[in-house]
Structure formats: C-alpha cells, structure tokens
Amino acid sequence: MDGHIYGYNLPISEKTKAVPWEEKVRIVEEVKSDFRFKEYIFGCLNCGVCTASCPSNRFFDYSPREIVQRFLEEDVEVLYDMMHEYIWACSQCFTCWIRCPFVNNPGGLVAIMREVAVRNAFEATKDLLKPYGRVLLKVMTTGNQLSADMLQPDFFPDWGPKMADNMENLRAKRLAIPFDVGKSVKTAWEVSLETAVEMYTIWRETGIFEMLEKLDPNLYNVIMDIVEENEERYEELYEEEE
Amino acid sequence: MAKHGFGHNSPGGLLRYPEQPPFPLKEYSAHYDHIFEMMEELEAKGEILIHRITEEHQPIEVFTRTGRIKTIPTNKLWHHKSCGQCGNIPGYPASVFWFMNKFGLDYLNEPHQTSCTAWNYHGSGTSNPVALAAVWLRNMHQAWKTGYYPLIHCGTSFGSYKETREQLIMNKELRDAVKPILKKLGRLTEDGRIVIPQEVVHYSEWVHAMRYKIADLYQKEGKPKGIDVSNVRVAIHNACHTYKMIADDYPYDPEVYNGQRPAASAAVVKALGAQVVDYSTWYDCCGFGFRHILTEREFTRSFAIQRKLKVIAEEIKADLIVTHDTGCTTTFEKNQWIGKAHGMYHPVAVMSDVMFAALACGAHPFKIVQLYWNCSDYERLLEKMGITNWRELRKEWEDTVKYIADLEKAGKYDELMEFFKEYDLYEPYSRTSTGKPKASATANMPLFKS
Ligand code: SF4
Ligand code: SF4
Numbered sequence: 001m002d003g004h005i006y007g008y009n010l011p012i013s014e015k016t017k018a019v020p021w022e023e024k025v026r027i028v029e030e031v032k033s034d035f036r037f038k039e040y041i042f043g044c045l046n047c048g049v050c051t052a053s054c055p056s057n058r059f060f061d062y063s064p065r066e067i068v069q070r071f072l073e074e075d076v077e078v079l080y081d082m083m084h085e086y087i088w089a090c091s092q093c094f095t096c097w098i099r100c101p102f103v104n105n106p107g108g109l110v111a112i113m114r115e116v117a118v119r120n121a122f123e124a125t126k127d128l129l130k131p132y133g134r135v136l137l138k139v140m141t142t143g144n145q146l147s148a149d150m151l152q153p154d155f156f157p158d159w160g161p162k163m164a165d166n167m168e169n170l171r172a173k174r175l176a177i178p179f180d181v182g183k184s185v186k187t188a189w190e191v192s193l194e195t196a197v198e199m200y201t202i203w204r205e206t207g208i209f210e211m212l213e214k215l216d217p218n219l220y221n222v223i224m225d226i227v228e229e230n231e232e233r234y235e236e237l238y239e240e241e242e
Numbered sequence: 243m244a245k246h247g248f249g250h251n252s253p254g255g256l257l258r259y260p261e262q263p264p265f266p267l268k269e270y271s272a273h274y275d276h277i278f279e280m281m282e283e284l285e286a287k288g289e290i291l292i293h294r295i296t297e298e299h300q301p302i303e304v305f306t307r308t309g310r311i312k313t314i315p316t317n318k319l320w321h322h323k324s325c326g327q328c329g330n331i332p333g334y335p336a337s338v339f340w341f342m343n344k345f346g347l348d349y350l351n352e353p354h355q356t357s358c359t360a361w362n363y364h365g366s367g368t369s370n371p372v373a374l375a376a377v378w379l380r381n382m383h384q385a386w387k388t389g390y391y392p393l394i395h396c397g398t399s400f401g402s403y404k405e406t407r408e409q410l411i412m413n414k415e416l417r418d419a420v421k422p423i424l425k426k427l428g429r430l431t432e433d434g435r436i437v438i439p440q441e442v443v444h445y446s447e448w449v450h451a452m453r454y455k456i457a458d459l460y461q462k463e464g465k466p467k468g469i470d471v472s473n474v475r476v477a478i479h480n481a482c483h484t485y486k487m488i489a490d491d492y493p494y495d496p497e498v499y500n501g502q503r504p505a506a507s508a509a510v511v512k513a514l515g516a517q518v519v520d521y522s523t524w525y526d527c528c529g530f531g532f533r534h535i536l537t538e539r540e541f542t543r544s545f546a547i548q549r550k551l552k553v554i555a556e557e558i559k560a561d562l563i564v565t566h567d568t569g570c571t572t573t574f575e576k577n578q579w580i581g582k583a584h585g586m587y588h589p590v591a592v593m594s595d596v597m598f599a600a601l602a603c604g605a606h607p608f609k610i611v612q613l614y615w616n617c618s619d620y621e622r623l624l625e626k627m628g629i630t631n632w633r634e635l636r637k638e639w640e641d642t643v644k645y646i647a648d649l650e651k652a653g654k655y656d657e658l659m660e661f662f663k664e665y666d667l668y669e670p671y672s673r674t675s676t677g678k679p680k681a682s683a684t685a686n687m688p689l690f691k692s
Binding site: 035036039053056058059060088089091092093094095097098103111114115117118119125128129131132135136139143144145146147148150151156158159160161162163166169171172173174175176177178179180181187188189190191192194195196199201202203205206207208211212215 | 335354362483526533577639
C-alpha cells in the first residue's frame with residue numbers, strides 16, 4: 001500500500017520499494033544504534049504538539065510526530081523512504097524538543113537520520129547537498145563556515161540591491177572595521193595555520209574526509225589539495241623552528 | 243544521585259539553587275542539572291578537568307529556566323567568535339568588544355580557534371558527534387591554556403556546545419572516542435584529562451549580566467549626546483538554539499514576564515528604558531533553517547515575512563526587532579526587500595541586543611555598530627533615538643573606507659599601517675596565546691587570499 005490511512009500520505013517511492021528489505025533494515029538499525037537515539041525518544045502521546053509548532057510543517061508535507069510514530073512502530077519502509085527527501089525539510093529549530101510533553105527530540109532524530117543518509121551516500125543526499133559545496137569547502141579547509149565574500153548579490157538576488165553595494169570595495173570595508181573581527185574577506189576571521197592543521201586531524205580521525213569522498217569526489221579533491229598544501233607549509237614552519 | 247531542589251548545592255558547588263523559586267515554575271524536573279554533579283564526579287575520578295569560573299572573572303549570578311543559579315563570568319574572557327557574525331554582521335562582535343573596552347575588561351581575541359562547525363552539521367549532516375565534540379574540546383582546551391574563560395558569541399555554537407557537553411558527560415563511549423584524537427592534537431591536560439568549562443556561556447548572557455552597567459553607561463554617555471530610547475518599541479526575537487536547545491540552561495528572570503520567557507535580550511532593552519512589546523508569534527523561529535537560507539529560500543522568505551515581520555509590523559508596530567543570533571538577524575534583515583514584490587513589505591530595523599545597546603550608549607553607528615552592512619530600515623530608528631546626524635556619521639565612515647582603498651591601491655602600506663595605529667581600537671594579534679608570530683592558514687592560499 002502506498003502511504004498510510006492517516007499520517008505519512010506520501011507514496012513510497014519506487015526506489016525505496018526496489019531496495020532489498022535487509023538493506024532498509026540495516027539503515028534504520030544504523031539510526032537506532034546511535035548513542036543519542038535513546039536520549040531523543042522516550043514514548044509518544046501522538047498529541048501532535050511537535051507538529052503543530054513545527055515551522056517546516058507549515059510549508060512542507062512534513063511532520064515530526066510522524067517520524068517519532070514510525071520509529072515506535074518500527075515502520076522500516078516509511079523510515080527508509082523518509083531518509084531520502086522528507087527529513088531535509090526540518091529546519092533544526094528544536095521547537096519540537098522544548099514543546100514535547102515526553103521531552104522527545106524529533107529534530108535530534110532528524111539530525112541522526114541525515115547523518116546516516118550522508119554517510120551511506122544516498123543519491124538524494126548528493127543532490128540536496130550540491131548548493132552546500134561552498135560552505136563545505138570553507139569549513140573543512142579553514143574551520144570557518146561563512147565569510148564576507150560568500151554573500152554575493154548574484155547568488156542572493158532576493159536580498160535586494162543593498163547587497164551589491166556592500167560587496168563593492170569589500171576589502172577596504174573589512175579593513176575599516178576597527179577591531180579584528182572581520183579584516184579578512186575570504187574567511188570570517190584569519191585562522192592560524194596550527195589551528196587549521198589540528199582541524200584536518202579531526203576530520204581524518206572522525207571519518208569526515210572519507211564521508212566527503214563518497215559524497216562528492218570533486219569537492220573532496222579540491223579540499224585535499226588545500227589540506228595537503230597547508231600541512232606541508234606547517235611541516236616546513238615546524239622544521240624551521242626546530 | 244542527590245535529589246535536586248531549592249536550597250540544594252552540589253558538593254563542589256557547580257549546581258546551586260536559591261532557597262526559594264525566583265519566579266513561578268512549572269512542574270517539571272530539571273533535565274539538565276544532573277550533569278553538574280556528574281562533572282564533579284568525573285573530575286574526582288581524574289577523567290576531566292573543569293575550567294572553573296573564579297573571582298578574577300568577576301562573576302555575576304543569573305537564574306535559568308528551572309531557577310538554577312548560573313554563574314556568568316564578565317571579565318578575562320576568551321572570545322569564541324561566530325563565523326556568521328564576523329563574516330556577515332561585523333558590528334555585532336565589534337559592539338561586544340567596544341563595551342568590553344568601555345568597561346576596562348580584560349579579554350583575548352586570537353586566531354587559534356575554529357568555529358563550532360555546527361551550522362554545517364545542522365544544515366548538511368556532514369559531521370558527527372565525535373567530530374563536533376573534538377572541535378569543541380579543542381577550542382575549550384585552547385581557552386583554558388590561555389587562562390581566559392570562553393565566551394561563546396554564536397547562538398548555534400552555544401546550543402551545540404551545551405548539547406555536546408551533556409553528551410560527553412553522559413556517554414563514556416563518546417569520551418573514549420574523542421580522547422585519542424585530543425591526545426594526538428596535544429589537547430589533553432598533562433595528566434591526560436579533557437577540559438570542560440564549568441558553564442557554557444553565551445554573549446547574550448554576558449549582556450544580560452551586565453545590563454545595569456550598560457544602563458549606567460547610557461545615562462552617563464548616551465543621554466548627554468541627546469540619545470533617548472524611551473519611545474522605541476522593541477519586538478524581541480529569541481533564537482531557537484539559545485533557548486530551545488538544552489532549554490533548561492538559559493536565563494529567565496522575575497523582571498521579564500515573571501520568569502515565563504527567556505530573559506537575556508529583553509532585560510537589557512528594559513534596563514535601557516525602551517519598550518519591550520509582546521506579539522503573538524514570539525515563539526516562532528525566524529525561518530533560517532540552516533540549509534533553508536541557502537537552498538530552500540522560498541521557505542525562509544515566506545516564514546520570515548508571514549510569521550514574523552508581518553505580525554510584528556501589524557500587531558505591535560515595532561521600530562526594531564532585537565535578536566541575539568546571527569542566523570536570525572540575517573534572516574529578518576535580508577528577507578524584507580523581497581516582500582515588496584508581493585505587497586508584503588514590512589520595513590523594520592533589525593539588530594542584536596548588543597548593537598542596540600551600543601547605539602544607546604553613544605557608539606558610532608557605522609564605525610562601531612557597522613550598520614552599513616545592514617539591509618533593514620535602520621535610519622528611521624536612528625532618527626527616533628535622536629541620532630539625527632547619522633548622515634554625517636555615515637559619510638565619515640565612507641570617507642575612511644575610501645581613504646583605505648586609495649592607499650591600498652597605491653601600494654602605500656606604510657601609510658596604511660600608520661593610519662591603523664591610530665584608528666584601530668584593538669591591536670589584533672598582539673597577544674596570541676603562543677606568543678609566536680602567527681602563520682595564517684588562509685592568507686597565502688590562492689583560494690582564500692584576502
Ligand atoms: S527541529 Fe525540525 S521537526 Fe522540530 S520543530 Fe523544528 S523544524 Fe520541526
Ligand atoms: S509532541 Fe511529543 S508526544 Fe506529542 S506527538 Fe510529538 S513526539 Fe509525540
């Protein structure tokens with residue numbers, strides 16, 4: 001049957017149907033085995049308070065109540081299907097968490113589900129994350145996620161003409177800030193080399209680079225070029241000091 | 243585990259309750275409190291080192307949602323910057339630094355830090371709890387090593403760090419996973435412990451704790467300049483990641499809706515004598531949505547306009563929306579103009595609590611508060627506050643920008659440096675914690691050359 005009598009009324013996608021049952025179980029179990037899972041879901045009244053207060057519910061066919069209910073019912077088919085596009089509607093505001101009488105955290109469940117979808121390089125995830133490439137490039141190489149030059153007016157035409165004005169003479173404008181909180185243009189602040197190199201170790205040790213390689217090999221290569229160059233510079237500097 | 247309640251103190255004093263509830267409380271157990279006692283236990287076992295708030299930090303006590311006493315350090319602070327603020331709304335951190343200079347407080351602003359990376363995680367799922375914990379503990383170790391106490395500028399960093407701390411304290415498996423990484427980085431104490439701060443402190447809590455001092459400064463320096471905020475109608479927007487994430491650990495106060503609403507930004511607006519005006523969708527988020535602001539912009543726009551800007555304009559005719567997180571400020575600011583196309587233009591000034599407070603206390607609207615970057619309709623607010631010379635002040639700043647740009651274009655770096663000696667209010671890296679000259683990870687890279 002496609003969807004449910006009430007609740008998850010989206011038809012189960014053909015792609016989900018074609019996936020072997022064992023694989024769907026494996027993915028859902030991966031979510032459930034996360035150490036946070038037991039801290040994010042206790043029980044559910046099915047009261048719908050989370051959904052009533054959820055901003056994403058107002059604009060998308062999306063309901064946090066549904067996610068909690070499907071986990072409690074162990075509805076593998078629906079959960080697996082949700083992990084492709086459905087969960088990306090969540091805006092991670094955690095209104096559901098503060099409002100739920102059971103102190104369930106549906107937004108937290110979504111975070112785990114997204115992480116598992118990314119780690120398993122779901123096709124939908126690759127597409128959904130494409131516009132995010134620039135943020136990933138910045139964060140993985142510099143430890144900063146947002147910089148002045150990212151707010152390009154052609155990327156944000158809906159933000160109005162003031163944006164173009166702000167970007168003009170950007171470097172001089174940043175230098176004119178009389179505290180060191182934004183003198184750089186391409187990073188939010190200048191990050192020390194030591195710090196960046198420490199960060200690369202964290203990405204290596206925690207499997208973040210590996211995950212990225214599966215997700216977007218081109219972006220991975222660009223990032224690794226910068227990482228390796230910085231690591232070499234750091235080595236040289238360190239040798240000089242020895 | 244000890245039973246908590248009013249009058250309860252944990253053995254090490256990290257968990258403290260007043261004798262009586264400071265405001266009416268709902269019947270719920272304080273979900274978060276046990277972590278303070280567990281932190282003390284883990285410290286006694288030699289697993290962690292608690293970075294404590296001491297007298298030199300000039301602590302001020304505030305109440306949290308459950309009535310717990312939270313200690314806010316106000317001096318000797320290590321600025322954990324926000325990529326969003328520094329990159330996008332530089333007047334936000336500049337106003338924080340301006341106040342700290344005004345009050346003669348000691349602080350450290352150094353490049354040996356990363357952002358929390360939680361914006362990325364919440365937006366794209368491309369991280370994991372071990373990586374988030376390692377990033378947090380690295381930054382916290384750095385702060386501890388310098389002897390300065392971390393002050394978290396970003397709302398999302400604050401929420402994410404509170405959550406990460408709870409996860410670390412509650413899960414040995416997470417501590418075991420992160421420890422070898424920190425060891426590799428040299429980010430454990432000499433006896434192999436991880437460093438965890440006593441309290442995770444957001445800058446808005448600092449502003450909250452300092453509100454009476456800020457109000458004094460307004461009387462002494464703002465008012466004599468003809469600035470008057472008493473007629474300013476302010477809508478408060480509380481950021482989800484400051485008060486909905488680990489909800490128990492954010493200030494509430496009897497003076498702000500009798501303890502029934504988050505207190506931080508509302509309290510400073512009230513202390514200044516401006517009008518805090520209630521509106522029906524105060525509880526809603528701004529529509530930022532992490533990935534949504536980049537990839538689902540129609541959601542962000544619709545939500546910001548219909549659920550917040552429209553309501554704020556029609557219900558209460560506010561002059562200003564006061565925020566305390568970058569994401570919200572950006573969302574409200576940048577999604578006004580597009581409303582014109584649909585007959586839904588609700589122009590209202592948007593800025594953070596500390597920016598508004600700095601304006602009230604006489605800070606330069608462009609050089610310090612950097613309103614130049616703002617897209618919202620701040621000019622009417624300045625007029626209403628009595629800052630009627632804003633055109634001249636704006637020209638002054640624009641002339642400075644032009645002067646800098648011309649010198650740079652002409653390659654006159656010596657002159658530029660001379661100019662900055664007088665102009666800069668804080669010498670950037672004069673006090674890196676290592677004492678070594680900094681090597682930048684970014685300045686020489688082709689992709690990032692500034
Ligand atoms: S965190 Fe997600 S599910 Fe929860 S209220 Fe916010 S948008 Fe809805
Ligand atoms: S608010 Fe909590 S109890 Fe109610 S439906 Fe949502 S998850 Fe279930």
